[in-house]
Amino acid sequence: MSGEAPLVSFSNVTRFYGAGGGLVRALAGVDLAIARGEFIAIMGPSGSGKSTAMNIIGCLDRPTGGIFRFLGVEVNDLTQDQRALLRRNFIGFVFQGFNLLNRTTAIENVELPLIYRGTGRRERRERAIEALHLVGLEGREHHTPGELSGGQQQRVAIARAIVTDPLLLLADEPTGNLDSQRSEEIMDLIARLNEERGITVVMVTHEPDMAAHAHRIVRFVDGHIASDDHKAAA
């Protein structure tokens, strides 16, 4: 970590919603730095600000105050499209509800981010197949989400998130809709991606079992960071 600029940094970041009496302080001054290659779990009760922090890390949202930097770039002033370019090139998203396109085959879902990047058809195919193989979905390339189990759908979503070789994988309750065995499989997959490919993983979860896979656990309470625990490297 020493010397190298962090992948993500918050300095005194605030995010308020609404105005006047209805003002909600979702983030009330947060300082946080995430280095490349980390595997972080963000925990906290609902309304603690963890989802807001996720949205800001994912460049989907902008802070109300303070400075948020992604790769040293100040995101506060970037337009919607500029942030879309950051997401497209550096960030992969995995959601609790999978968020795959219905009636669209696994391979087409995985190809989607590459289409927006303008990658050529042949390369797109190859990379999508590679990503699907990596998450263990050989032979399911042409199944639609409706034909896949929850665990398999989440694998497609992970393949879609990593097909662009992102620096950062953002996972929002990735196992929230899965049973414990599927959850373990997904967590193993995410941990492997972190170890073997060096992808930084930031994961929101409220399940301590899942958070246990991470190397660092950040707890949010009332818009503040309540604790920030580093585990000794295994």
Add this chain to the structure above:
Amino acid sequence: MLWETVKLAMSSIRRNVLRSVLTLLGIVIGVGAVIAMVTLGNGASSKVQENLSKLGSNMLIVRPGQATFGPGSSTDARSFDERDVTALQNDLSGIRGVAPTAQKQMKVVFGALNYDTTVTGTNSDWFTVQDWTLEDGRVFSDSELRAGTSVCVIGDTITHELFAGQDPIGERLRIGNFSCEVIGRMAAKGQSAFGTDQDAIVVLPLRTYHRRIAGNTRIGTISISVREAADIARVQRDAEDVLRERRRIVPGEEDDFTIRDLTQILATMASTTTILTGLLGAVAAVSLLVGGIGIMNIMLVSVTERTREIGIRLAIGALERQVLTQFLVEAVVLALFGGIIGIVIGLGLAAGGALAMGVPFTADLRVIALAFAVSALIGVIFGYFPARRAAQLDPIEALRRE
């Protein structure tokens, strides 16, 4: 990149076939209606034009009374007589002929067959003035005209209805309690511009008609054929002067007869048809507009319904422009599909309608190209608003939506 967007749009159209079909239905109906109306209208116009040329050209029609155009002109006005005709023949220059006519609907009989037809009394100029072609036999001689001999020339319908393949020349045709010898038969002329069968006709010398059929010497109308189209107005003025003088109408008093330029009347009819076509086309265009609004409605519903999908696309890095283009292309592709189907259906309807109405069917390429362009334009115009709404969605909000 655009091609990828088109493919994205196509696959999303395929993913919801029913919605897509419903979306383009409005355009199908709109374009179909426009194509059918305009094609039929053009057919009707060209039919009128055709009739215009079929009719004796450069023709002036003189009728007694200030009647409006059409049959059943007022009867209390003084009718013309043979001397009026002679005066016109002598005093007018640049004319091809002057033909008086007196007509009556009568039953004509040959053998066991009979037919209700128009019996016309006239002179030999009439055949020139009305552009008749003699198929067989001859027309009236001057002596027959003067003497009022019992001879007649028949139209094609009479030849077929009463003589059925037999040669009518020399046969005797009975009209009421009078009979005449058929001396000539005329080639078919077809329907008139007003839809009546011009070939259902028996022509007699005017005097024969007056003595044997009418029992008076009235002349219903006088047709004047002018040699040069440029002279029509002058001949019309001259004829008016001749008739005013003969009928002793003092200056300042109104004519008690009417002279009409038949070509002008048909030109008016042609322009009426054009106006009617335009009107029907406008009505159809309104339905096209409604179709466009239909596209906008369904696209808006589709944007709402697909909010989450749009959120996903934005989250994984789609630019606003890319989402906008995708939805716009979807709308345009739908509109174009609708346009193509509409053109096919419209042409089919027009072909059927043309057959039923007896007008020529001509597919106008310009109209088809225009309909195609208009449907694309409708796609762009009515697709833009929903597409912009989709592109400007907040990805966080969009992802939160179920």
